Amino acid sequence: MDERLRKLGIRLAANHSTALFQLATELPAAILACIVGINITIAVKWQRAAAGAWGAYVAQVSQRINHPHRHGDATMPLDDQHIWALLKNLDDPDHMEFPQNYHHAATRARFDQLADRLDQRFRCTCTVDRGVQDANHHGTIVIPTSATASGDHVTITVSNYGNLVAVTLGNPGSYDEEEENVFLETADRRLIDDELGALGYITVSEHLLWTRYDGVSNLGTSFEPRTWWDRFFDYI
Numbered sequence: 001m002d003e004r005l006r007k008l009g010i011r012l013a014a015n016h017s018t019a020l021f022q023l024a025t026e027l028p029a030a031i032l033a034c035i036v037g038i039n040i041t042i043a044v045k046w047q048r049a050a051a052g053a054w055g056a057y058v059a060q061v062s063q064r065i066n067h068p069h070r071h072g073d074a075t076m077p078l079d080d081q082h083i084w085a086l087l088k089n090l091d092d093p094d095h096m097e098f099p100q101n102y103h104h105a106a107t108r109a110r111f112d113q114l115a116d117r118l119d120q121r122f123r124c125t126c127t128v129d130r131g132v133q134d135a136n137h138h139g140t141i142v143i144p145t146s147a148t149a150s151g152d153h154v155t156i157t158v159s160n161y162g163n164l165v166a167v168t169l170g171n172p173g174s175y176d177e178e179e180e181n182v183f184l185e186t187a188d189r190r191l192i193d194d195e196l197g198a199l200g201y202i203t204v205s206e207h208l209l210w211t212r213y214d215g216v217s218n219l220g221t222s223f224e225p226r227t228w229w230d231r232f233f234d235y236i
Helices: 002-007 017-026 029-036 040-050 054-066 080-090 104-122 177-183 186-198 228-233
Strands: 127-129 137-143 154-159 164-169
Touching: 080 228, 104 137, 104 154, 104 186, 154 186, 154 228, 164 177, 164 186, 164 228
Parallel strands: none
Antiparallel strands: 127 137, 137 154, 154 164
Protein backbone atom coordinates (compact mmCIF):
# COMPACT_ATOMS: atom_id res chain seq x y z
CA MET A 1 0.00 0.00 0.00
CA ASP A 2 2.89 2.37 0.75
CA GLU A 3 4.16 1.94 -2.82
CA ARG A 4 0.74 2.81 -4.25
CA LEU A 5 0.67 5.98 -2.16
CA ARG A 6 4.15 6.99 -3.34
CA LYS A 7 3.09 6.56 -6.98
CA LEU A 8 0.20 8.93 -6.29
CA GLY A 9 2.70 11.54 -5.14
CA ILE A 10 1.64 11.39 -1.50
CA ARG A 11 4.35 11.95 1.07
CA LEU A 12 4.34 9.30 3.76
CA ALA A 13 4.61 10.02 7.46
CA ALA A 14 5.94 7.58 10.06
CA ASN A 15 3.24 5.22 8.79
CA HIS A 16 0.73 5.41 5.97
CA SER A 17 -2.22 6.23 8.25
CA THR A 18 -1.74 9.98 7.85
CA ALA A 19 -1.60 9.72 4.07
CA LEU A 20 -4.76 7.63 3.97
CA PHE A 21 -6.60 10.07 6.21
CA GLN A 22 -5.51 12.84 3.84
CA LEU A 23 -6.92 10.99 0.84
CA ALA A 24 -10.10 10.05 2.68
CA THR A 25 -10.93 13.71 3.28
CA GLU A 26 -10.68 14.45 -0.43
CA LEU A 27 -12.08 11.42 -2.26
CA PRO A 28 -15.28 9.34 -2.25
CA ALA A 29 -14.82 5.93 -0.64
CA ALA A 30 -15.28 4.06 -3.95
CA ILE A 31 -12.52 6.06 -5.64
CA LEU A 32 -10.24 5.76 -2.62
CA ALA A 33 -10.70 1.98 -2.65
CA CYS A 34 -9.94 1.80 -6.37
CA ILE A 35 -6.80 3.93 -6.55
CA VAL A 36 -5.19 2.70 -3.33
CA GLY A 37 -6.23 -0.93 -3.79
CA ILE A 38 -8.17 -1.49 -0.58
CA ASN A 39 -11.57 -3.02 0.02
CA ILE A 40 -14.54 -0.62 -0.20
CA THR A 41 -15.56 -1.43 3.40
CA ILE A 42 -12.12 -0.39 4.66
CA ALA A 43 -12.28 2.76 2.53
CA VAL A 44 -15.64 3.68 4.10
CA LYS A 45 -14.16 3.25 7.58
CA TRP A 46 -11.25 5.52 6.66
CA GLN A 47 -13.65 8.13 5.31
CA ARG A 48 -15.77 8.09 8.47
CA ALA A 49 -12.69 8.54 10.62
CA ALA A 50 -11.39 11.31 8.39
CA ALA A 51 -14.75 13.11 8.51
CA GLY A 52 -14.00 14.27 12.03
CA ALA A 53 -14.38 11.20 14.23
CA TRP A 54 -10.78 11.43 15.41
CA GLY A 55 -11.76 11.05 19.05
CA ALA A 56 -13.80 7.95 18.33
CA TYR A 57 -10.99 6.53 16.22
CA VAL A 58 -8.40 6.98 18.96
CA ALA A 59 -10.77 5.60 21.60
CA GLN A 60 -11.47 2.53 19.51
CA VAL A 61 -7.77 1.89 18.97
CA SER A 62 -7.09 2.33 22.69
CA GLN A 63 -9.92 -0.03 23.63
CA ARG A 64 -8.69 -2.77 21.33
CA ILE A 65 -5.07 -2.41 22.40
CA ASN A 66 -5.80 -2.38 26.13
CA HIS A 67 -8.56 -5.00 26.03
CA PRO A 68 -7.99 -6.95 22.82
CA HIS A 69 -10.01 -10.00 23.86
CA ARG A 70 -12.59 -8.83 26.36
CA HIS A 71 -15.22 -11.31 25.34
CA GLY A 72 -16.58 -14.74 26.14
CA ASP A 73 -14.32 -17.74 26.00
CA ALA A 74 -11.64 -16.52 23.58
CA THR A 75 -8.10 -17.31 24.62
CA MET A 76 -5.91 -14.53 25.95
CA PRO A 77 -2.62 -13.98 24.12
CA LEU A 78 0.73 -14.16 25.87
CA ASP A 79 2.13 -10.77 26.80
CA ASP A 80 5.12 -9.42 24.89
CA GLN A 81 7.65 -10.42 27.54
CA HIS A 82 6.59 -14.08 27.42
CA ILE A 83 6.42 -14.04 23.62
CA TRP A 84 9.99 -12.76 23.38
CA ALA A 85 11.16 -15.42 25.82
CA LEU A 86 9.39 -18.08 23.75
CA LEU A 87 10.79 -16.87 20.42
CA LYS A 88 14.35 -16.76 21.71
CA ASN A 89 14.00 -20.18 23.30
CA LEU A 90 12.83 -21.63 19.96
CA ASP A 91 15.61 -19.90 18.00
CA ASP A 92 17.88 -22.88 17.38
CA PRO A 93 20.79 -21.97 15.05
CA ASP A 94 21.17 -25.62 14.00
CA HIS A 95 17.55 -26.05 12.91
CA MET A 96 16.38 -23.21 10.71
CA GLU A 97 13.51 -24.83 8.79
CA PHE A 98 11.86 -26.77 11.59
CA PRO A 99 12.71 -27.69 15.19
CA GLN A 100 14.67 -30.77 16.17
CA ASN A 101 11.66 -32.81 17.28
CA TYR A 102 9.38 -31.72 14.43
CA HIS A 103 6.63 -34.16 13.44
CA HIS A 104 5.31 -33.30 9.99
CA ALA A 105 2.32 -35.66 10.04
CA ALA A 106 1.03 -34.35 13.37
CA THR A 107 1.60 -30.73 12.30
CA ARG A 108 -0.25 -31.32 9.02
CA ALA A 109 -3.16 -33.07 10.73
CA ARG A 110 -3.71 -30.16 13.10
CA PHE A 111 -3.27 -27.64 10.29
CA ASP A 112 -5.94 -29.42 8.24
CA GLN A 113 -8.21 -29.52 11.27
CA LEU A 114 -7.81 -25.76 11.72
CA ALA A 115 -8.71 -25.15 8.06
CA ASP A 116 -11.83 -27.32 8.39
CA ARG A 117 -12.92 -25.60 11.60
CA LEU A 118 -12.46 -22.14 10.10
CA ASP A 119 -14.52 -23.19 7.07
CA GLN A 120 -17.32 -24.18 9.42
CA ARG A 121 -17.11 -21.12 11.69
CA PHE A 122 -17.02 -18.63 8.81
CA ARG A 123 -19.32 -20.67 6.56
CA CYS A 124 -16.94 -20.47 3.65
CA THR A 125 -14.18 -22.29 1.84
CA CYS A 126 -10.83 -20.91 2.93
CA THR A 127 -7.88 -20.79 0.56
CA VAL A 128 -5.26 -23.14 1.99
CA ASP A 129 -1.59 -23.30 0.97
CA ARG A 130 -0.20 -26.70 1.92
CA GLY A 131 2.61 -26.76 -0.63
CA VAL A 132 5.18 -24.73 1.31
CA GLN A 133 8.80 -25.83 0.84
CA ASP A 134 12.17 -24.52 2.03
CA ALA A 135 10.43 -22.51 4.72
CA ASN A 136 10.09 -22.22 8.47
CA HIS A 137 6.29 -22.09 8.30
CA HIS A 138 3.96 -24.97 7.55
CA GLY A 139 1.29 -23.21 5.52
CA THR A 140 -1.27 -20.43 5.32
CA ILE A 141 -5.04 -20.27 5.55
CA VAL A 142 -6.90 -17.31 4.04
CA ILE A 143 -10.44 -16.50 5.15
CA PRO A 144 -12.05 -14.72 2.17
CA THR A 145 -13.28 -11.14 2.38
CA SER A 146 -16.83 -12.26 1.64
CA ALA A 147 -16.89 -14.27 4.88
CA THR A 148 -15.44 -11.67 7.26
CA ALA A 149 -16.95 -8.68 9.03
CA SER A 150 -13.71 -6.72 8.63
CA GLY A 151 -13.96 -5.77 4.98
CA ASP A 152 -10.80 -7.64 3.99
CA HIS A 153 -9.52 -11.19 3.98
CA VAL A 154 -7.67 -12.57 7.01
CA THR A 155 -4.44 -14.53 6.62
CA ILE A 156 -3.40 -17.12 9.19
CA THR A 157 0.23 -18.24 8.94
CA VAL A 158 1.20 -21.36 10.88
CA SER A 159 4.86 -21.72 11.86
CA ASN A 160 6.77 -24.99 12.12
CA TYR A 161 7.91 -23.89 15.57
CA GLY A 162 6.30 -24.11 18.97
CA ASN A 163 2.61 -24.01 17.94
CA LEU A 164 3.15 -20.42 16.78
CA VAL A 165 0.62 -18.73 14.53
CA ALA A 166 0.27 -15.18 13.16
CA VAL A 167 -3.12 -13.66 12.30
CA THR A 168 -3.07 -10.71 9.90
CA LEU A 169 -5.73 -8.58 8.27
CA GLY A 170 -5.15 -8.74 4.53
CA ASN A 171 -1.71 -10.00 3.56
CA PRO A 172 1.09 -9.83 6.13
CA GLY A 173 2.36 -6.24 6.30
CA SER A 174 -0.76 -4.70 4.70
CA TYR A 175 -1.81 -2.72 7.77
CA ASP A 176 0.12 -1.10 10.58
CA GLU A 177 -0.70 -2.00 14.17
CA GLU A 178 -3.17 0.82 14.80
CA GLU A 179 -5.05 0.14 11.59
CA GLU A 180 -5.34 -3.57 12.29
CA ASN A 181 -6.53 -2.96 15.84
CA VAL A 182 -9.36 -0.86 14.44
CA PHE A 183 -10.24 -2.71 11.24
CA LEU A 184 -9.93 -6.34 12.31
CA GLU A 185 -13.41 -6.66 13.76
CA THR A 186 -13.91 -8.22 17.17
CA ALA A 187 -16.38 -10.72 15.71
CA ASP A 188 -13.75 -12.09 13.31
CA ARG A 189 -11.00 -12.07 15.93
CA ARG A 190 -13.18 -13.93 18.41
CA LEU A 191 -14.05 -16.75 15.99
CA ILE A 192 -10.42 -17.16 14.95
CA ASP A 193 -9.11 -17.08 18.51
CA ASP A 194 -11.65 -19.67 19.59
CA GLU A 195 -10.45 -22.14 16.98
CA LEU A 196 -6.76 -21.43 17.53
CA GLY A 197 -7.18 -21.84 21.29
CA ALA A 198 -9.11 -25.07 20.90
CA LEU A 199 -6.23 -26.58 18.92
CA GLY A 200 -3.47 -25.30 21.21
CA TYR A 201 -1.97 -22.67 18.91
CA ILE A 202 -0.16 -19.64 20.34
CA THR A 203 -0.89 -16.35 18.57
CA VAL A 204 2.06 -13.99 18.07
CA SER A 205 1.40 -10.38 17.09
CA GLU A 206 2.43 -9.81 13.48
CA HIS A 207 3.73 -6.38 14.41
CA LEU A 208 6.01 -7.78 17.10
CA LEU A 209 7.48 -10.09 14.48
CA TRP A 210 8.52 -7.20 12.21
CA THR A 211 11.14 -6.28 14.83
CA ARG A 212 14.68 -6.63 13.49
CA TYR A 213 16.05 -10.11 14.10
CA ASP A 214 18.75 -10.26 16.76
CA GLY A 215 18.80 -13.97 17.50
CA VAL A 216 21.55 -16.57 17.55
CA SER A 217 21.33 -17.98 14.01
CA ASN A 218 23.26 -16.72 10.97
CA LEU A 219 20.05 -15.10 9.73
CA GLY A 220 21.13 -12.04 11.69
CA THR A 221 24.42 -11.77 9.77
CA SER A 222 22.88 -11.57 6.29
CA PHE A 223 23.44 -8.42 4.23
CA GLU A 224 19.76 -7.50 4.17
CA PRO A 225 18.25 -6.70 7.59
CA ARG A 226 16.00 -9.57 8.64
CA THR A 227 13.11 -9.77 11.10
CA TRP A 228 11.62 -12.25 13.53
CA TRP A 229 8.93 -12.82 10.92
CA ASP A 230 11.69 -14.06 8.59
CA ARG A 231 12.91 -16.40 11.31
CA PHE A 232 9.62 -18.19 12.05
CA PHE A 233 7.01 -17.33 9.38
CA ASP A 234 8.71 -17.05 6.00
CA TYR A 235 10.92 -18.85 3.49
CA ILE A 236 14.52 -19.76 4.22
